[in-house]
Amino acid sequence: MEKPFTIFIVEDDPWYGQLLHYHLSLNEEDTVMLWNNGQECLNNMHLQPDVVTIDFSLPDISGDKLLARLRQRWPEIPVIIISxxxxxxTAIELLKAGATEYLVKDDNTKDLLWNTIQKLRETSSLRERVKSLEEQLQSKYEFSKILKGHSAAIxxxxxxxxxxxQTPINVSITGETGTGKELVAKAIHMKSGRHKKPFVAxxxxxxxxxxxESELFGHEKGAFTSAVARKIGKFEEANGGTLFLDEIGDLHPAIQAKLLRVLQERELQRVGGNGHIRLDVRLITATHKNxxxxxxxxxxxxxxxxxxxxxxxxxxPLRDRGNDVLFLxxxxxxxxxxxxxxxPLALHPAAQEKLQAYPYPGNVRELKTVVELATVLSNGLEIQPDDIVFAPAGHEAGFLDSEKTLREYTRVIVRHYLDKYQDSVPVVAQKxxxxxxxxxxxxQDGEV
Structure with missing residues (x-):
């Protein structure tokens, strides 16, 4: 059950305290508690108030000292001074010391306090929403959700x-195309202490x-002919967070030397610039090469x-993951x-055998594409073996890496079958x- 918005009023004047208590309690969704002195407030902080209002002149502890103790122990809780x-x-000193608001006692105080608390409630609600979204995002990148499977390899x-x-160590990810290298890199970032900072791929x-060079390190205006404005490089974009360099094995030798210097010095110079920019970047690299x-x-x-x-x-690779093929x-x-x-569709036993017998040069990415097409082609309540169409012979190298739409893949497959069966539409339709x-x-539409 959601915790109600809780307000502490610390006021030694019984009449004024009851006035504020009554006025703030008009919102029935709130819990309002009145304390006569500072020590009562401190003794009940375990109730986790969302905001505390304190009278500057209390009998046992001055408002500034109570504010200091609240800031020290519970820095996230807003404190409103009423004096x-x-x-x-005096107001400036208290605001500098961490007070959220300073209100002078007069006929308008209760209304000003009401409005201030409404704003704090909105801020608190927004903060809780952001926290919830962060938790959802963190959950999205649970490792078991990124790498689905139960094989020993996974x-x-x-x-x-x-x-x-758990550590800031650089990470290098190797694997064939389609094994999920970037997903793994992002999951590591989202589970690290840098998850609130950028992930740049x-x-x-x-x-x-x-x-x-300009893409990685940036450039200054006028550094070369087309440099009409300053450009921030990927390293600077990722400062404080994680930089993911995919296919680092293809890096040009000239850039390798400059990358090494940046990693050693933990600073860079933009192309055409003289200033040194300090870096705090966690590096994750990936390659399909050895x-x-x-x-x-x-x-x-x-x-x-x-x-x-x-x-x-x-x-x-997927071919080394056993029954993970069927699980996926x-x-x-x-x-x-x-x-x-x-x-809902089931996989016919013969379809399962067909899926397990294939080597998947495109790995999980290829399996997902194959299953998507099979789902579309299927009739009835089961996916049949004929619904499962792998890359046409002679097209394995680039068939799935080109990232076509499903409709484009369908055209390629239909054209392949028409060529194979001498444009016999009845045979192709049956196959x-x-x-x-x-x-x-x-x-007729010229699609094949």
Whole structure:
């Protein structure tokens, strides 16, 4: 049950205290408690008030001393001072000492107090909402939700990811395309002490070599012809948080030297700049390459290798995860049935065998795409073997890495079957278990 908004009134004047108590109690959702002196307030702080109002002149302890004790022990609780003194200097001193508000006793005090508490209530509600959202976000990145499965290979990863999250050590993630390297990197960030700071991801292979230095380290206006304004680099964007450098094995040798210097000095200079910018960045890198082999072959600096290797995490390919294939497939089926408003589907035993027999060069990403298409193609209450369509022969290298839409993937698959069966629409419709009219319409619309 949600805790009511609780207000403490500390007032030694019985009449004035009852006046404030009555006025604030008009909001029946609030709990208002009246204390006659400072010690009574301190003795009852275990009740966790949301705001405390104190009279500046109390019989046992002065308002400024009570304020100091409240600030020291419960710094998050707002304190409102109510005083007969109208001296500006006194108000300024108390506000500097941590008072949230200073109100002078007069005919308007009770209304001003009401309005102040309403604002504090809104702030408190917003703070609780933010806290709830943060908790939800943290829960979203639970390791078992990121890496779904029960194989020994995956269970072993959770312990290493936990160690990575608890320390500031650099992390290097290796694994084939589609194993979830960026998801793991973000989960480690979200479980670390840096989770409130930025997580910045950069795909090194996707940025031309001539632009990479500016992208990572930023540049000053006029640093080169097209530098019409200052640019903040990815390192600065990630300051205080985590920088994820994906496909670091593809990093140009010239940039490797500059990256090494930044990691050693923990500072950088923007391109064309003279100032040094201090950095506090946790580095996580990923690659599908064998960096040790790249060092041996002279493609990757050895000194940089030892800087970035940190705690190595080797994500297993899906083909080495045993029954995780079926576990993930059933999860994706449920997910897509919900998304596409279809009745729940089961996997036919023969379909399960077909899924388990495939090597999945595209790993989890490929399995998800295959299951999505099977969910769409299926009729009845079960996904049949024919609903499961893998990458056409000769297309494995790039079929799933191109990140097409489902409709685009469907066109490729239908075109493949039409080529395979000499444009026989009845045969293709039978093989794909779809209506002939669907194939004819795609041909008529020029989609295949």
């Amino acid at each position: 007969a003194q109208s001296k500006i200097t 269970e072993g990863m959770f312990g290493l990811m936990e160690k990575a999250a 950069v795909n090194m292979a996707a940025i031309p070599a001539e632009l990479l 960096l040790a082999a790249e060092v041996k072959n002279g493609n990757f600096r050895e000194d940089l290798y030892y800087r970035v290797i940190g705690l190595p995490l080797a994500l297993p 497939a059933k999860h994706f089926v449920d997910e897509f049935c919900h998304e596409y408003h279809k009745a 794909l278990d779809v209506g002939k009219s669907t194939i004819y319409k795609m041909i």
